[in-house]
Amino acid sequence: MERTATQPSIESEIEFAQAGGGAPPELDEIYRQHHQRIVRLCRMMLSDADEGDEAAQEVFVRMLAQRRGGVEPAQWGAWLTRVAINACHDRRRSGWWKWWRRDGRELVDSDLTTHRDAEEEAITHEQGAAIWRGFSALSPRQREVFVLRQIEGWPTREVGAALNLTEQAVKLHLFRAVRRLREILRSER
């Protein structure tokens, strides 16, 4: 199949590299609905833009493979989230050494929307940087729990099921993450 001269999008990259054909319209719709959320989720889980973007791409490749296999999940959103969590786990396990060879690639503004509400606007640039640094310094488990519980809004039970943790362990990780991040926020004030 010939590649067009236009700038290839992630969709077309996935399409060309993995599927070898056009994605069905309903998958395009699922992609549009969940792409931003999954990319953001992977970036937060891995606290790295490049790694997160690659993990997110893997997620949508798996979505195509799932669709081709003829097995459709009841809810694509939940399925994609779980696959994203697993993809981030796999990537973290296999790619620890990548930390040493991280280079500074060109800054590219994301096509993701960056909505900031009034509360976030109250946070200064320095505070935001400090919070992100503190978040990146949390343990992977604490990051995952914080993201799923506080940002994705999942109930404790579902977070535990997704991460293979007891509910008590989920609360403990969240407790530590919240305390640490609040300490950082307050120290920057």
Add this chain to the structure above:
Amino acid sequence: MNACLNEKELTRLFVSDAVEMPAARAHIAECAACAARYEELAREARMIAGTIASTAASRAMLREYSTAKRADAGRRIERAPAGAAGWFAGATAFGAAAAIAAMLALGWRPAKSMRVASARPAAKTAPVAYARDQAERMTFDPISAIAYDEGGSAAIGSGDAIFTSYSGGDDGNLLFCAPDDESGMCAPAAGNRG
């Protein structure tokens, strides 16, 4: 009415499910100060979550913050106490010892006689000849041994074989003269043999 909740209890309450810690929830319902502190905690948690989410959504912001993180990590390494360097040195030495032990366990043994090649000639009684030999070695320039054919390709002579490592011609193929090959460019008359 129970005593006011400390920060730890407030955070525990925040991460708990709605049906948990009924006594603390009852206290919050009655105590305006604790309710305000709890509301402040929840507001800060929302701010933090929102900041993290919007940072992750912005590639540029992520990059900037991550760069700052690496710079900060570099400063921490610079400030690392001498004990850390000692720890790393010890770990390295231990690793080397473990590697040698593993090699020995796998059957590796050092050779019984290990002769180290020497550049010095055997005849120490001929210092003039030795000096001349060394002078020749030092002035030998491999580039000067490159012979150029008419097409512009260069051949580097090395013992019995001649490799052409660069070709200024159109084809740019790697050429090779076998020891007994005296045809074409490898003919002695072509001047490609050293």
